[in-house]
Structures are given as structure tokens and as C-alpha cells.
Amino acid sequence: MGDFNQSVVLEAIRRSGEGSSRIELAEATGLSAQTVTNITRRLLDDGLIREAGRTINGPGKPRVTLRLVPDSRFAVGVHLDPAVMTFVLLDLSGAVVRRTSAHTPDMEPRRIVEAMAATIDALITGSGVDRTSIAGVGIAAPGPLDAEKGTVIDPPKLRGWNRVPLQAVLAEATGFPVVLEKDTTAAAVGELWMRRASADDSFVFVYLGTGIGAALVREGEAVRGSTRNIGEVGHIIVDPDGPSCTCGSRGCVEVVCTPQAIVAQAAHAGVFPEDQGMSDVDAVEARLTELCDRAADGDALADGVLRQAAAHMSVLTAALTNMLDVDRVVFGGPFWSRLADVYLREIPDRLERASATRAVRSLPVDGTVVGDDVGAVGAGCVVLDSVLSPRASALLLGH
Structure with missing residues (x-):
């Protein structure tokens, strides 16, 4: 107590x-x-x-x-994405003291862990922060995860990651305590810290990264689920006439809403040549950036592709908000800033029309206050959260 x-x-x-x-x-x-x-x-x-x-x-x-006293304690946050790894050093207030990013070397786990450990060491050394004041390292990783074992289990975008004990091996490599969190949940924790909302706040965080995920905040606390894998939305159908999915259905989020899917739709619409391989994460990111730039410059074809993508995203968002009955929606993740203009123009009205509670209240739609680094910042905040934030579960007595 x-x-x-x-x-x-x-x-x-x-x-x-x-x-x-x-x-x-x-x-x-x-x-x-x-x-x-x-x-x-x-x-x-x-x-x-x-x-x-x-x-x-x-x-x-x-x-x-x-x-x-913000500089009394620090935490390192790491976001593991198939395209890029982001690293931040946070002080006790959650402010970013230093950040860096590095290309994810390849899908081989050993090389990625070595790169993580080296970059964390360089981040701390460059900051001049006393290592004894660092509470730990938080990793935001794509799911599914085995939270009890600190293991990453076959995430769809990280080939070769078959039950990698990321938490243990990074702790050994860095010498710091390490916590492993699902990237979507970490992002929601970061949003809670930075926004400083009320204790009864509830929202869905829709995460736009190499993959699409969601997180739930209820009464000012991230809801993690019984296996800490809440928010796997990849096989929710948003377009019944859409492309075939590996699950056997058509038009799932995984094949309609991801950056790779949007770029493929742009190629099909004639924005890009269709013969360019879009399986490479770097190529997908470059093409999505170009697509968004073209739309912002008035390219009607590019704008039409993004508007359709926003329509599909609104179907997913409505399904989540109608089921979970939250107060608002927050979008974020590494690709959010590029998609924000079109999505914020298109999604709120579509969501309002599809909302089961529109007769009772409106559903505000916001972008994250954290920025593109929300996954890494959130991972660091998970560490600070364990140091600072009160949890009612801490009052439960063992039997």
C-alpha cells in the first residue's frame, strides 16, 4: 500500500x-x-x-x-519496425532527451539485437547521462508476443522471428532491465503520458506502421488483454470485394489498409508502374511518401487512392469504436504524419455516419500528440510507467 x-x-x-x-x-x-x-x-x-x-x-x-526532478531518472525506448528502428532517451517527465534511428539491418534476429545494443550504448554515451540513473529499456515490437517469456512470436512482417527471446537477450547485451511491449500498446501508453488526459479517459489508438494495429485505453490505463496481445486487427474485413487474404477471406485490413496495400492500389490505379516490386519495406515507404506528396500537390489520381484508403480505414475504426464504446479515436504510428491530411479530412464524417452512438454523442478523431516516434516514446514510457504510475493491481494480495 x-x-x-x-x-x-x-x-x-x-x-x-x-x-x-x-x-x-x-x-x-x-x-x-x-x-x-x-x-x-x-x-x-x-x-x-x-x-x-x-x-x-x-x-x-x-x-x-x-x-x-526530470533528470533524476531516465528510460530508453526502442521501436522495432521491419523498416527502421527508432531509439529515444526519456527523462522522468517523459520528455525526449535524445533520439536516433537506424535502418533495420535485415530480418536475422541476432544482427538486429546486436544493432539495438550498439545503438542504445551510443545513445546513452552521446547524451552524457549517468547510466546508473537509467531505470531500464522498453522495446515496442510487433505482435504476437509471449509476454511471460519476453518472446516475439512469428510477427507477419519480421520473417525468421520464430519465438525470439528478445527481452532476455537484449537485457544480457545491454546490462539493463528490459520490458517488452506490443508496439500498439506502447504507443497508447506514450499518448497517455504526453497528453496528460483525465483519469477516466478512454480511447482507441489506431496504429499505422508497416502493419496496422489497435490499442485500447480505458479509465486512463492501457488495456493489454489476457495474453497482452490485444489489438490484432489484420483480419477484420473492410472491403468484401477486396483482394484475397492469407486467412481465406477477402478485403481484410492486412491486404487493404497497410502501406504495402495502399501502394499496390496506387500502382493498379496507374499512379506508379505496376512492375516495380513492392515487397521491400524501404521501397514501400518511399512510394507511400511519394503518393502522399503527389496528393498534397493536387494530383487527383493520388488523392483518390488515399481517399479510398481513408474510407477503408473508417470501416475498421467504426467497427472498433462501436464494439468498445470509447470517447475518442487517436491515430498515430510511423506513417501517420504522411496520411494525416487526407485521413482527418475523410474519416471523421464517415465515422460519424457509421457510429452506433451518434444520437448520444460525437466521436472526436485526433492525431497523436507524440509524433512519428510514438512507438519508441511509448516503450520508454512503459518503463517510466512501472516506476511512477499507480496501478490498482499492485494492491492485490497473493493467495
Whole structure:
């Protein structure tokens, strides 16, 4: 209970931004003034918070403002994508201190882990941060995952990754504690940290990477599912007349909504020559960027392809929001910034028409506040989350 209450107080200070007094913390957390005093004394001794001046608010003694010490702890976040690996160093507030990215060398797990470890080492060295202040490394990886074993299990876009114990081997290679999280869930955690929404916030995070996924936030906390693999949406049908899928159906998200599928549709529409191989992730990324640039420059054919892609994405989004009954939708991921203009123009109205709850409320549609690095930032926030954020599950007693 003591650890939980300390997390409650520390999280309240972090969310306050400009800081809070002990009286304000007691009011915000529901804890007694004595409990708050005892906890803040420990946090001050540990260097996690500091006193930041005094304020006068009505009669009585001036109140001492307590603020987070951002450089007291750090976390490394890594996003593993088939095309590129992104690395960030976050301070305790979640701010990015340093970032870098590296081409994913190939699909061979050993080479990827070696590249990860070397880049993490260079990231920390270049920042000048004391390694003893780093709480750990978070990895956002495509699913499915075996969370208990820290293993990546045959993700569709990472060929040769058959039950790779990524968590253990990277911990051995770096010497840091490592947590493994599904990329979509990590992105949702990053969004929660950066947006500083209310504790009862609920949203679907639609993740646009090399693959498409989704994450669910309910009452201000990411919902992970019984195997921590929530959000596998690849075989939801969004176009019954669409291409055949490996699952035996037609028009699944996997063959309609991914960047590779959009580029293939653009080639079929005549935007690009169809004889160019689009199985290479780098080529797909370059072609999608070109497609979005052409649409932004007024190319009607390119714009039509993206509008159709947005229509398909709205079908997926409506299915998720109607089933989960959330308050809003957030889009993000490595490809979001390129697709944002068209998707935000097309999806909200389509979603409104398809919403089962449109008579009750509207569904806001937003882009992530984190940016393209949301997966890596989210992975780092998962580490900070385990240090800072209170979880009701921490109060459960073992039998």
C-alpha cells in the first residue's frame, strides 16, 4: 500500500506540470496530510522531487511547491519496425532527451539485437547521462508476443522471428532491465503520458506502421488483454470485394489498409508502374511518401487512392469504436504524419455516419500528440510507467 500511495503522489506531481503543494496533493489524492508529508519527504530524499519556491494562497503559512526532478531518472525506448528502428532517451517527465534511428539491418534476429545494443550504448554515451540513473529499456515490437517469456512470436512482417527471446537477450547485451511491449500498446501508453488526459479517459489508438494495429485505453490505463496481445486487427474485413487474404477471406485490413496495400492500389490505379516490386519495406515507404506528396500537390489520381484508403480505414475504426464504446479515436504510428491530411479530412464524417452512438454523442478523431516516434516514446514510457504510475493491481494480495 505504501508503494502504491507513493506512486499516486508522484504521478499527481508529474501531472501537475508546474508543481503542487502538500495541501493540494492531499486534496487531489484523497490521502491524509500526514501521509502526503511522509511520502514527499521520502521522494525528496530520493531526489525524485524538489522544492520549487513558496506560494501564498489565502491566509496561513505560504505553501511549498513540489516539482518533479526530470533528470533524476531516465528510460530508453526502442521501436522495432521491419523498416527502421527508432531509439529515444526519456527523462522522468517523459520528455525526449535524445533520439536516433537506424535502418533495420535485415530480418536475422541476432544482427538486429546486436544493432539495438550498439545503438542504445551510443545513445546513452552521446547524451552524457549517468547510466546508473537509467531505470531500464522498453522495446515496442510487433505482435504476437509471449509476454511471460519476453518472446516475439512469428510477427507477419519480421520473417525468421520464430519465438525470439528478445527481452532476455537484449537485457544480457545491454546490462539493463528490459520490458517488452506490443508496439500498439506502447504507443497508447506514450499518448497517455504526453497528453496528460483525465483519469477516466478512454480511447482507441489506431496504429499505422508497416502493419496496422489497435490499442485500447480505458479509465486512463492501457488495456493489454489476457495474453497482452490485444489489438490484432489484420483480419477484420473492410472491403468484401477486396483482394484475397492469407486467412481465406477477402478485403481484410492486412491486404487493404497497410502501406504495402495502399501502394499496390496506387500502382493498379496507374499512379506508379505496376512492375516495380513492392515487397521491400524501404521501397514501400518511399512510394507511400511519394503518393502522399503527389496528393498534397493536387494530383487527383493520388488523392483518390488515399481517399479510398481513408474510407477503408473508417470501416475498421467504426467497427472498433462501436464494439468498445470509447470517447475518442487517436491515430498515430510511423506513417501517420504522411496520411494525416487526407485521413482527418475523410474519416471523421464517415465515422460519424457509421457510429452506433451518434444520437448520444460525437466521436472526436485526433492525431497523436507524440509524433512519428510514438512507438519508441511509448516503450520508454512503459518503463517510466512501472516506476511512477499507480496501478490498482499492485494492491492485490497473493493467495
